[in-house]
Amino acid sequence: MKAILLGSLEMLADTSDLWRQAFRQAFLDHGLHIDPRTNRPGQTRRVMRPEDLCPVPVDAILRCRNHHYGQALAQGPLRPRPGLVAVLDDIARRNIALGLVATTPFEWTVSVFDALDLAPERFDAIVTEAHVTADKPAADCYHLAAAMLATAPEDCLVAEMGLSGVVSARAARMSVLDLRGCGDPLARLAAVLPNPEPAIPG
Helix, strand or coil: CCEEEECCHHHCECCHHHHHHHHHHHHHHCCCCEECCCCEECCCCCCCCHHHHCCCCHHHHHHHHHHHHHHHHHHCCCCECCCHHHHHHHHHHCCCEEEEECCCCHHHHHHHHHHHCCCHHHCCEEECHHHCCCCCCCCHHHHHHHHHHCCCHHHEEEEECCHHHHHHHHHCCCEEEECCCCCCHHHHHHHCCCCCCCCCCC
């Protein structure tokens, strides 16, 4: 293992609540009622067609969601995942290259780094949606990260929390630590780090 690639900003901070709130606000902005029991807009007992369920263009809702989510990231506060600094320090001590492959807007990445007071220099490569033309599950982002790190794909371990990212990393022929549904992804990552190489006596 010569490089570790974190597959999302979620590896740095748990923003799932902000994501759900942004979705809810986007639906409300378009006049869609959210049933809190199901977290779905306008559900009734009968089977509904997609056009009945969402009478406004899906793209409009997604753009609105992204707007609210971006604002929430910028306004904070965000807290780092427990053990984040320790894991980053451990990776550095093991002389393993570190990359972040979050194919989300560049501004979101900046907001998270600022909110966590995390120096971008901790990462040897950072890939956002501004760097690629095809989002995950395309393998482009991971191919680019490997090239930036001058590391063969088979020497990279990808820590991913989403299905599209898992598919993307596997398509790039990288080893994958599948963290979907994991409550403590950094602890799982720390558990698979190789032992530090012993110091050579001077």
